[in-house]
Amino acid sequence: MNATAEIPPQPVPDEDTLGFWRATEAGHLELCRCHDCRRWLQPPLERCPSCWGETGFEPVSGNGEVYSYIVVHQPAIPGYRDQLPYTVALVELDEQPGLRLPGRIIGLEPDQVQVGLRVATEVVSLPGGDFKVAVFAPQEAELRS
Ligand SMILES: [Zn+2]
CATH class of the missing domain: 2.40.50 (OB fold (Dihydrolipoamide Acetyltransferase, E2P))
Structure with a gap:
């Protein structure tokens, strides 16, 4: 038996998902949203596929x-x-x-x-x-x- 407690796989944040992990670290949920057309994007994207607008993380x-x-x-x-x-x-x-x-x-x-x-x-x-x-x-x- 391995005495070490099993640990689940850990997330690997990247440029697109960092905002999500920063929010959960602070105890709340934020998802990616287009600044222009206001569409929510999950999984997060750097640019909105609908209007090519810039995106950012906002609370849900x-x-x-x-x-x-x-x-x-x-x-x-x-x-x-x-x-x-x-x-x-x-x-x-x-x-x-x-x-x-x-x-x-x-x-x-x-x-x-x-x-x-x-x-x-x-x-x-x-x-x-x-x-x-x-x-x-x-x-x-x-x-x-
Ligand atoms: Zn958009």
Whole structure:
């Protein structure tokens, strides 16, 4: 047995994604947006593909709904073996149709997750480094229903 705790793969920020990681480090979610036509761009791009405008990172609500999801049963990714099975969802944010972000679902068993579930973003520390990542928790109204 390896005595060292397993750590998940660490992000490798580049010029396009640095703004995202700076925001999560500060505890909130920001996504890339065109300064000119105001379109949100995910994944982030240096230039807007619609109008070729300059882009920058701006805060988003982090609220949205589950667009699709998978339930992970196999210990394929180091660092999450003790949490199996867990759910990874693609969440469509309220800001714009098609603006989707992947992340783990927390606070629910896999069989409680469904397409259309309303979720909110939380920013949590990623084990093994200084990065923080976005995860999704059910919105309170969902827990009551
Ligand atoms: Zn644009």
